[in-house]
Amino acid sequence: MKPLSLFIALAALLAATPLFAGDTNAVRVALVFDDGPFPAHAPKLLDLFAKEKVKVTFSLVANRVQTNAATAKAIAKAGHEIANHSYSHLHAKACDDVTLEREVVEAQKIIATNSGFTPKWYWCPFLEFDPRLDALAAKAKIEVYSLKQVVVSQDYDRAVSAAEIKRRATTNVKDGSVILFHEWREETYEQMPAILAELRKQGCVFLTFSELATHNRSKQQPAKNL
Numbered sequence: 001m002k003p004l005s006l007f008i009a010l011a012a013l014l015a016a017t018p019l020f021a022g023d024t025n026a027v028r029v030a031l032v033f034d035d036g037p038f039p040a041h042a043p044k045l046l047d048l049f050a051k052e053k054v055k056v057t058f059s060l061v062a063n064r065v066q067t068n069a070a071t072a073k074a075i076a077k078a079g080h081e082i083a084n085h086s087y088s089h090l091h092a093k094a095c096d097d098v099t100l101e102r103e104v105v106e107a108q109k110i111i112a113t114n115s116g117f118t119p120k121w122y123w124c125p126f127l128e129f130d131p132r133l134d135a136l137a138a139k140a141k142i143e144v145y146s147l148k149q150v151v152v153s154q155d156y157d158r159a160v161s162a163a164e165i166k167r168r169a170t171t172n173v174k175d176g177s178v179i180l181f182h183e184w185r186e187e188t189y190e191q192m193p194a195i196l197a198e199l200r201k202q203g204c205v206f207l208t209f210s211e212l213a214t215h216n217r218s219k220q221q222p223a224k225n226l
Helices: 003-016 042-052 062-067 069-077 097-115 133-139 162-169 186-201 209-220
Strands: 027-036 057-060 081-084 150-152 177-182 204-207
Touching: 027 069, 027 209, 042 069, 042 186, 057 062, 057 069, 062 069, 062 097, 069 081, 069 097, 081 097, 081 209, 097 133, 150 162, 162 186, 177 186, 186 204, 204 209
Parallel strands: 027 057, 027 177, 027 204, 057 081, 150 177
Antiparallel strands: none
16 A cells, blocks of 8 residues: 555544544533433434444432332443433522422432432523522532533424534533433434534533542643743
């Protein structure tokens, strides 16, 4: 093979080789799937992610976990992370103190008991933060996950087309981003192989919430003087 041809072949091979979390040039992102578990949707996603060798985070609603415990357990068994997404998906600011405590603290107990996975993170419904959440999360022995740098696919809006879900999920993605989807949206599942392929072209590697939080915190640590 001529040197130029060999160079082109090697370049193509490197371009096709997936990056890993430890690679300097990797764009580390976490995919999160809200509002489940749904027995009609989660298993298909689990099969897809097993085939793609991707781990994601499922943010589960406790009253759905109570009804669909087997699906929640299947998510955990597949090696994905589970986040606490409240008891019944209410707007935090509309809740009185007692109700909001149930949404966080009681939800944590229900999700852990019924899924076999103890969440480390509270993921706010509607991406809405309330100042009371930090104390309640601490009471539940978890943390409120950062709402900074979230890429929203907007798949919760049925007026948003499948092609637009893909475009939104793959636009302005930066190192440390969370990309938000919903487990129940059929078009999201249909577009997911193309979404993963496009994100990989952009140099993305896929982490769980906990893995991404560790990475983001490491970036914030001041450099040591040599």
